[in-house]
Amino acid sequence: MKVFQGLDASDIRLSNNNLLLRLLWQHQVISRADLARLTGMSRPSISAIVAEHLDLGLISEIGHGESSGGRRPVLLRFEDDAHLIAGLDFGASHISLMLSNLRGQEVEWLSVPAQTREFPEQSIQIAMDLLKEGITLARRRSRKVIGLGIGVPSPIYSGGDSLSMHPAIHPKWAGLGLSRILKEHVSIPIFMENDANLGALAELWWTERQSRKHLLYLKVASGLGAGIIIDGKIFAGAHGLAGELGHTFLGDRKIDQSPTQDNLNSMIGINNVLAELKVKVGQRHPKILHRGALLKEAFETGDANTQDIVRKFIHRLALAIANAMVSFDPELVIVGGVVPDLGEEILNMLRAEIPRHLVWPELRSVPLECSRFGEKQTALGAATLVLEKMLEDFELFCEAREQRVRLKEFSLG
Amino acid sequence: MKVFQGLDASDIRLSNNNLLLRLLWQHQVISRADLARLTGMSRPSISAIVAEHLDLGLISEIGHGESSGGRRPVLLRFEDDAHLIAGLDFGASHISLMLSNLRGQEVEWLSVPAQTREFPEQSIQIAMDLLKEGITLARRRSRKVIGLGIGVPSPIYSGGDSLSMHPAIHPKWAGLGLSRILKEHVSIPIFMENDANLGALAELWWTERQSRKHLLYLKVASGLGAGIIIDGKIFAGAHGLAGELGHTFLGDRKIDQSPTQDNLNSMIGINNVLAELKVKVGQRHPKILHRGALLKEAFETGDANTQDIVRKFIHRLALAIANAMVSFDPELVIVGGVVPDLGEEILNMLRAEIPRHLVWPELRSVPLECSRFGEKQTALGAATLVLEKMLEDFELFCEAREQRVRLKEFSLG
DNA sequence: CCATTTTGTTAAATAACTTAACAAAGTCAG
């Protein structure tokens, strides 16, 4: 119904308000006169809106800029540290919380080992505790946490009034409405997304790529997941399943095979590859993300057979990436998960093979880069998701004034 | 730069103007009072905007509706036949022109055999002639053609100031800026798109599916192409290559194979399948689209070996569709090209196999339907593209008042 | 040092919407 809503004068103010906030954020420091030039709006209007933002403390006047032949402009600065954002990551082996400022800069980092897939209740308890600690830390800095982003290693499942892990791959989470449970205990805006999509979002926002409209992020870990950015936004599909490339097939598959066999998750998943290499995963690499180094080591020190297995892995990954590129036609491909730890030699094999599977010149010259945030990728992406929503609709800032945290009351069963 | 433009009062009017036009179009017949309720706008505002549309002749008052306990409402009707739209299809074997009204209803249909891939200049000449004839026919009905949509069997290539066929797969079209050439001779708004995307658009708009946000259209003809609708809009990717699924790979591909071998185009393309079946394609089936019937016939009358080949074809197609579904996560899948002519038996084989490759329950219950517009699919989609643009930005209607057609002057080299 | 430029503000004008009031045209109970 909202779609068919007519606009009135106050909607203009809302829209222009958000526009100026975005521009102030983007430019960090800018004058009213420049804002007027940038937007085509008149200086009186700019002044009126800027006054509101000054009142709210999101920007401040920091003195004068250089004259360009007349009166010197007053410089406005976006206050990156006005508030904090929480990014929560339900990883495979850890639950982590990042507190970031409004520029995606890490302020606090907390991480606790946890088997999220196996122990949902315990995981939620850990998340609550982390959140509580994060809010305490924020308070110590006299800052408020204005929003919470949550990353999960699963497509987002919309069950009833809540978002949660997908029961098809997280059966023990079935019936646990994660977003609802958290909402009952934290009264700030909450957003939830798949980890690969958040990884893509982090790359889009924090590595000089905000101008890219279409971006493909491939996370190779225990399986293969894609984060898809279309028109600068996460694309999740009709049921949150878009980009679940681990559940696609490459080989000459038999009709009677189960869809959990022989898919890209099993062909490309790092644990399967390490198992095939008979590499023991010891205490040295408790985090899946760090198992790329094991593969690198095996390749560098192994015999011909070992190298063949690695080559086969890279071959399949190259095919999967080429296929995904033709499907989504991105401007940039970023590979995350274990890939950044594979080392230059293996990476160059990958970079060399992909174009061999592409007919289109445009795609052959699409850059392939490594993700840069390691184990913090998802948490940072989760914080970024909150920031994105807030720069989009500034009213959320205003609503999120008073947060009551009642974490102590939490207990399941 | 336009992105950062601030809004002012006249933008509200523009937006509300378009909103009402869309609603009038959707409802076909509706009163001012209902429009006010639907949009949340006040009745005086509605009246003011409706008056403008009445002036332009896009709607008319057609009497009174039923009373709901008070004064009877004046009913407004969208005038579907106020203008005509041209949809031009550069097919593999034919060039066709559809004139449609503003409801996607066919008014004229012209089609001429042509080898577009081989003879670009001749094809353009044919298209010009068709367009000229179409405009003449429109004039005879005292109607104006207010926009031209063009469908091409190629990704759209943006070279310089023009859109054209992609030179990588249409080498003879290299350097021919199709949209520019046509723009020089027809002074109405022109839009161009890939045929699979237009097929998807036609399905979205004209078969009670306008509420679907994400839709996947798969055209199986000489190759495999996907039309992708995301959020109700065509998704073409960064270089117009999104959904070129014929250039992805399924089998256990060798690293040194060329990307033009062993891809889905060759595995699923109808001509290759018919060749494997040793079916002679005679005069009976000059159009690729109609070769589905040959496959059906072969399956129904053939020996075990023949049936196996058809089964293998369906198996591969099922895998390709399942993979595409996991990638794009649509609400609905529509198969076009030769598939609608394969008959119920083969279609049921396809419908039965796809869910076997899907883990996600949501995807297993996504409907698979056949496209319904046959050889007119692309031309209808092209006309639809124009309509979409115009309902989105009504100003295009106003600009397209005076069309000067100088088709006679056209000649290449 | 004075004319010119640039910036930011104040005051009046403009454009689109809203609300309030009203007339027209209908329903419905008694």
Place this chain on the structure above:
DNA sequence: CTGACTTTGTTAAGTTATTTAACAAAATGG
């Protein structure tokens, strides 16, 4: 059949956000 009530569409006045025009403050520069 009549009078109270409802619904629709219009007119007039009020609101909100914008714009333009005018101006003051502050800097440049010959």
